[in-house]
Amino acid sequence: MSQEAFNLDVEVDVESIESSSRKARSETVKRLARYTGLKLIALFLTVVAGVYITIIIANMGGHVDEIRRGVIREQTVLALNADLQFRQLPEAERTAILDERIALAEKRFGLDQPFILRSFRYLTEALTLNLGFSEFLISDSGSRLVRNIILERLPSTLVLFGTGNLILFFASLSVGLGLSRRYGSFWDKFILGMAPTSSAPGWFYGLFLILIFASILGWLPFGGMVDAPPPENPLDYALSLMRHMVLPIGAIVINAIFLNAYTWRTFFLIFSSEDYVDMAKAKGLTDKMIERRYILRPTLPNIITSFAFLLINLWTGAIILETVFNWPGIGELYFRSIGAFDTPVILANIVVYAYLLALTVFLLDFIYALVDPRVRVGQKGE
Amino acid sequence: MESASNHDLLVVKNLRLHFKARAGVVQAVDGVDFKLRKNQATVVIGESGCGKSSLAKAILRLLPRNVDTYDGQVLLNGKDIMQYNTETFRREVRWKKISMVPQAAMNALNPVMRIGDQVAEPAMIHMGLSKDEALKSALQMFEHVGVPVDFLHRYAFELSGGMRQRAALAMSLITLPDLVILDEPTSALDVLTQANIMNLMKRVKQELETSFILITHDIATSSELADSVAVMYAGQIVEVGDAHSFFAEPLHPYSKSSWPVCHVCERQ
Numbered sequence: 001m002s003q004e005a006f007n008l009d010v011e012v013d014v015e016s017i018e019s020s021s022r023k024a025r026s027e028t029v030k031r032l033a034r035y036t037g038l039k040l041i042a043l044f045l046t047v048v049a050g051v052y053i054t055i056i057i058a059n060m061g062g063h064v065d066e067i068r069r070g071v072i073r074e075q076t077v078l079a080l081n082a083d084l085q086f087r088q089l090p091e092a093e094r095t096a097i098l099d100e101r102i103a104l105a106e107k108r109f110g111l112d113q114p115f116i117l118r119s120f121r122y123l124t125e126a127l128t129l130n131l132g133f134s135e136f137l138i139s140d141s142g143s144r145l146v147r148n149i150i151l152e153r154l155p156s157t158l159v160l161f162g163t164g165n166l167i168l169f170f171a172s173l174s175v176g177l178g179l180s181r182r183y184g185s186f187w188d189k190f191i192l193g194m195a196p197t198s199s200a201p202g203w204f205y206g207l208f209l210i211l212i213f214a215s216i217l218g219w220l221p222f223g224g225m226v227d228a229p230p231p232e233n234p235l236d237y238a239l240s241l242m243r244h245m246v247l248p249i250g251a252i253v254i255n256a257i258f259l260n261a262y263t264w265r266t267f268f269l270i271f272s273s274e275d276y277v278d279m280a281k282a283k284g285l286t287d288k289m290i291e292r293r294y295i296l297r298p299t300l301p302n303i304i305t306s307f308a309f310l311l312i313n314l315w316t317g318a319i320i321l322e323t324v325f326n327w328p329g330i331g332e333l334y335f336r337s338i339g340a341f342d343t344p345v346i347l348a349n350i351v352v353y354a355y356l357l358a359l360t361v362f363l364l365d366f367i368y369a370l371v372d373p374r375v376r377v378g379q380k381g382e
Numbered sequence: 383m384e385s386a387s388n389h390d391l392l393v394v395k396n397l398r399l400h401f402k403a404r405a406g407v408v409q410a411v412d413g414v415d416f417k418l419r420k421n422q423a424t425v426v427i428g429e430s431g432c433g434k435s436s437l438a439k440a441i442l443r444l445l446p447r448n449v450d451t452y453d454g455q456v457l458l459n460g461k462d463i464m465q466y467n468t469e470t471f472r473r474e475v476r477w478k479k480i481s482m483v484p485q486a487a488m489n490a491l492n493p494v495m496r497i498g499d500q501v502a503e504p505a506m507i508h509m510g511l512s513k514d515e516a517l518k519s520a521l522q523m524f525e526h527v528g529v530p531v532d533f534l535h536r537y538a539f540e541l542s543g544g545m546r547q548r549a550a551l552a553m554s555l556i557t558l559p560d561l562v563i564l565d566e567p568t569s570a571l572d573v574l575t576q577a578n579i580m581n582l583m584k585r586v587k588q589e590l591e592t593s594f595i596l597i598t599h600d601i602a603t604s605s606e607l608a609d610s611v612a613v614m615y616a617g618q619i620v621e622v623g624d625a626h627s628f629f630a631e632p633l634h635p636y637s638k639s640s641w642p643v644c645h646v647c648e649r650q
Contacts, residue, residue, distance in 0.1 A: 278490075298494045
């Protein structure tokens with residue numbers, strides 16, 4: 001009798017699921033297209049707003065123009081005064097030539113137009129990634145193209161922070177997972193106790209590392225990216241690069257590992273108390289299997305999110321750490337461009353970061369749907 | 383005593399499981415003694431919070447982090463499994479000899495793994511089956527407990543409560559363990575599904591000759607399956623009896639106080 005009840009139950013379920021899945025298939029394409037379109041528009045608007053706000057702030061609402069005008073006047077006067085013929089001209093003629101030269105230079109910078117108009121031109125140029133020329137900064141190879149200035153710095157930042165943050169990420173993930181399985185042990189308490197040390201910035205630890213390993217022990221270089229002059233042999237170059245990377249990477253890892261490991265440990269602790277983890281244990285799975293299938297797998301979306309943001313954050317480098325280690329990276333460039341009010345360079349950094357961020361957010365939605373069967377892209381709460 | 387243990391599948395002697403809590407020690411399982419013969423079903427009855435679920439956890443050594451005391455003897459087929467180390471216990475006892483259906487089968491399934499893989503998992507670990515073989519035997523178990531075969535490839539969130547409960551039951555039976563501990567397996571289900579699952583377990587008990595420990599506060603539904611009854615109160619088993627005589631005439635004052643409930647269910 002109970003058997004019949006089962007069968008009845010079963011057929012109804014299969015029927016409804018099949019019909020709903022057929023309907024879902026036919027609507028999937030439409031749903032995906034609409035979702036993708038809406039999401040892209042929303043993200044683009046966010047990028048536009050973010051970049052425009054950056055333009056306003058980087059130009060201090062137009063006040064940077066005053067600084068620019070001052071600089072132009074000073075430079076033009078200096079340049080003209082160096083000319084003997086010019087100095088012998090009568091006063092009125094000199095003023096006329098000076099004003100003409102200044103007007104020309106201001107026009108070249110676009111200062112003859114009101115700031116509000118130019119801000120929109122900056123916006124369209126930034127959004128189309130037409131990064132243009134810097135105002136003051138020059139790349140090491142002598143180029144004023146913002147693209148060249150940034151591209152020159154990008155590899156050094158990527159190699160340092162890429163390596164450092166990847167080590168940091170996977171180390172803190174595995175330490176955190178290990179601690180969550182050994183709750184209350186000595187190492188758990190140790191990491192917990194050390195977590196507040198991460199409130200000090202990375203360069204702070206960098207200074208100590210330089211003091212100990214470069215200054216006192218003399219084992220490693222004080223800073224820079226390679227020996228000077230750079231070794232010719234690619235192998236020697238790589239070795240020299242690695243020697244120079246040890247201390248900054250050490251600073252990055254020591255600085256953040258305790259807090260990150262502690263955060264992951266707490267995160268995994270919460271997910272290890274799920275009933276299905278207990279069940280996996282009751283089923284006699286080994287610890288490795290439980291960790292892989294019942295803790296890491298269900299938390300994969302969170303781990304991927306964290307990893308994706310780590311990747312795009314590489315783009316910004318780290319201002320002071322790079323300065324302390326004399327590392328020619330993006331962070332240091334950022335620092336100099338802000339100091340010099342070089343708005344094209346600042347903007348270029350921001351707009352590329354904004355696009356990377358938007359792209360990541362956009363892709364993450366699809367990645368979630370791939371790794372978590374409960375997530376359906378564009379479907380509102382079923 | 384030793385000769386008696388030949389017939390006894392499980393003998394629990396003075397089992398204690400105490401937890402550390404903020405206000406002191408919670409004596410969840412406090413010196414429990416009972417026996418279970420082969421192919422027999424014992425119902426452990428007691429009110430909420432009397433330590434029933436902790437008893438199940440104590441037998442399977444599923445201990446939370448705040449354990450204060452955990453000792454006693456648990457003889458499985460005459461061997462004291464409390465003496466096993468963690469690895470031996472995992473390989474020899476968990477799911478190979480004793481499996482369980484947890485209280486909240488809703489959350490007992492991994493949300494991102496296919497049901498079939500989860501059900502087949504113990505067979506792969508403890509019986510050394512290949513993945514295909516294990517899935518095949520999972521399929522057989524699904525048929526046994528009345529879960530549609532194509533659910534093998536579904537995820538937990540796509541199943542109804544009753545189906546998940548059955549999947550959990552199929553999972554507990556896949557290695558053909560000697561003993562299945564059911565921790566309120568039907569408490570979250572409606573009456574009809576409850577009855578279905580109880581019938582199902584009765585059938586499984588006959589066909590697969592499995593022993594059951596059924597932990598519940600629902601005397602009415604459990605009386606169908608039970609061969610013997612243990613009443614648990616405040617961490618201790620206060621009365622053990624043959625199901626028939628217990629439901630007719632409980633002896634312990636606590637059992638007597640809850641007797642009117644039993645009386646009603648017997649008459650039904």
